Amino acid sequence: MPCAGVLALLAGCSGPSAQRPQHAIVDVTAVHTINPGSVPGLTAVTRSEQDDRRRLFAGYPSIAGAEPLTDALAKAVDAQIRPFKADTRERSTLPGGNVPELNVQWSLAAASGDIVGVRLLSDRFLGVSGGLSRQTIWYDGAARAVRPSATLVDGRSGLARLTEAVRARLGTETNPSQVRADPNTFTSIVFNEQGDMVVEFSDYSVAPGAAGRIAAALPHDTYGPLLSEFGRRAHDAAVATPPKLALRSSAATTAPSAPSTRPPAPPRTDCTKAxxxxxxxxxxxxxxxxxxxxxxxxxxxxxxxxxxxxxxxxxxxxxxxxxxxxxxxxxxxxxxxxxxxxxxxxxxxxxxxxxxxxxxxxxxxxxxxxxxxxxxxxxxxxxxxxxxxxxxxxxxxxxxxxxxxxxxxxxxxxxxxxxxxxxxxxxxxxxxxxxxxxxxxxxxxxxxxxxxxxxxxxxxxxxxxxxxxx
Structure with missing residues (x-):
């Protein structure tokens, strides 16, 4: 029987790993992430609002030398914010005195060579949770081009074979027929620590919201033949140890965040007198x-x-x-x-x-x-x-x-x-x-x-x- 996805395709539940001794349960759909502090020229960009109508916090990285990626991330975040603000234009009272909230978080799925992958997680609350939406946007520094996750596989035939492989991995908690050979279905393709491909879906897209996060981990012998040329480079960047980003213009556009000589700290003040x-x-x-x-x-x-x-x-x-x-x-x-x-x-x-x-x-x-x-x-x-x-x-x-x-x-x-x-x-x-x-x-x-x-x-x-x- 195929394993359920995140709920999660746990190690040992299918394929060759089923023969391994089970010392611990490991979620093989956990996404490998890069420490953003190790990436030169990266700055966190934030959009926030707070009043009695809504609470909004959204972030994304701006990386020197990857300006097209920064623009694409800003547009992706705005695509979450605009409908949320439209739906919260008027003040409304939610159960429990709650205020509508939109929260958009980001992480780095890859940052090495001339490849960057940025994963966005959006959580929308309007009285009941709208679930998490998941999107991973990739950047090809060689071409200075932004690429959606579906381009990691090679054309329509690669997408069709990926669809079949993912359907086979998803369990009864999902509706496999909702996994279609459509780029809009595969909005987040990333990799785990072991280099397996992780295909994850937004809540409610292929299963009821109660099922939680739905994702499938595919071993290299399954997904390797499906990769596009860019997909192979993205994989190599995601698993590079240690990762080292080398975008062509990053050195020229990165400014230090601190002066070479810091001024002395002002003296402490006694606020009973001042x-x-x-x-x-x-x-x-x-x-x-x-x-x-x-x-x-x-x-x-x-x-x-x-x-x-x-x-x-x-x-x-x-x-x-x-x-x-x-x-x-x-x-x-x-x-x-x-x-x-x-x-x-x-x-x-x-x-x-x-x-x-x-x-x-x-x-x-x-x-x-x-x-x-x-x-x-x-x-x-x-x-x-x-x-x-x-x-x-x-x-x-x-x-x-x-x-x-x-x-x-x-x-x-x-x-x-x-x-x-x-x-x-x-x-x-x-x-x-x-x-x-x-x-x-x-x-x-x-x-x-x-x-x-x-x-x-x-x-x-x-x-x-x-x-x-x-």
Whole structure:
């Protein structure tokens, strides 16, 4: 009997592997991924919104030398965002007080030689889960061309034979007739650690949503004869050890994220004596974070950066620079999901993964948590308490995600500023970073000192898990 797909075509369930001793169950459909921090010229791009109508967080990588890929990824993400925003144009009350949410995550399926593969996972929630959609977009640096997953196999005949092989692998939880020899069916073709081809499907596309992720792993003797010339190169790039990307223009277009000589960190401030205020930036690091650090250094201002683990993993050098220049790094979770909709185990793992990334980069794990969208509940509070982390929100919202005018953002921050305030900004937005010089100058002229959140709260007894707004 053929094995079910992810649920998952586990090792030992079919073919030659059925004869192997079973010491452990291994999901052979698990996708091999590349550490984004090892890829030169990679920057995480983020789009986010938050209000009472919807919550949106979407990311994708921008890689120097692969500009057509960056453009294609932006279009793929926009294809998820546009219908979601159309469906949430009006405020609606969902069961349990939930707010509609769209979350788009990315990972690297390959990044070696002149080949890049980027896997996008999109999760849409409108009262009930719309399931995960999966898409892997490939880039051929030799041709400077973006290629969909179906081009990994050779033409129509290769696609037809791949369809037959996948149908044979999928079990009764799926509807094999839905697996058609159509490029639109095969939106995500990747590889696992062993070099097997992994064909995965979006939820509801070939099975009911309750079946979970559906994927099939094909050994090389099955898929090898089906590969196109590009598919063979993509396979080699995916399994390269160690992976080393060498796009022709990457060296010329990559800029360092930190200056060669860092300015000294400004001295700590006693906020019982000074007029203190805290700038906080979330969702980064991103393309504008290095420029922001230059601005803060020039005005001898400290800030707190609540980083998203997926973005931090892409540029650990920026984290090191933030720490070296006296700024505080807080935890904004790994995937920027609305934690109030997640079980405790997922909340815990989303927080701890970011802790691990920050600790690996800087030697110190965050002590402060900012839940995405400021959304929490008793479960989030209990997990934060168990990890010894207070939840840091804000009492000045610049609404910088909504406005693209730096002057408007600065005016809003300055007009609402008070001693002890915590100001919300996003370092993944150009207009937000452009507003910072105005904010710093105007408030410093009023006698404010810009400090980290921990400096602002020094001397206060803050219980782990509790919520702090100012």
């Amino acid at each position: 007029k203190c205020i805290a700038l906080t930036f979330e969702d980064g690091p991103g393309p504008y974070t290095a420029r922001l650090l230059d601005i803060l250094a020039a005005r001898k201002a400290r800030a707190t950066f609540f980083v998203v683990g997926a973005n931090a993993d892409a540029d650990p050098e920026l984290l090191r620079r933030e720490a070296a220049e006296g700024h505080e790094i807080g935890n904004h979770t790994q995937s920027h999901r609305d934690l109030s909709r997640l079980p405790a185990m997922k909340v815990n793992s989303d927080i701890q993964r970011t802790d691990e990334i920050v600790r690996a980069a800087t030697g110190k794990a965050p002590t402060l948590l900012r839940p995405p969208y400021g959304a929490g509940n008793a479960t989030v509070a209990e997990v934060a308490r168990s990890l010894g982390m207070p939840q840091i929100l804000w009492n000045v919202d610049t609404r910088d995600w909504h406005d693209h005018d730096a002057r408007v953002i600065a005016d809003r921050a300055v007009s609402k500023a008070r001693p002890g305030a915590i100001i919300l900004l996003h370092d993944v937005r150009r207009s937000s970073v452009e507003a910072v010089p105005r904010i710093l100058q105007r408030l410093q002229d009023e006698g404010y000192t810009f400090v980290t959140v921990s400096d602002l709260l020094a001397g206060r007894r803050i219980a782990p898990g509790s919520t702090v707004r100012s």
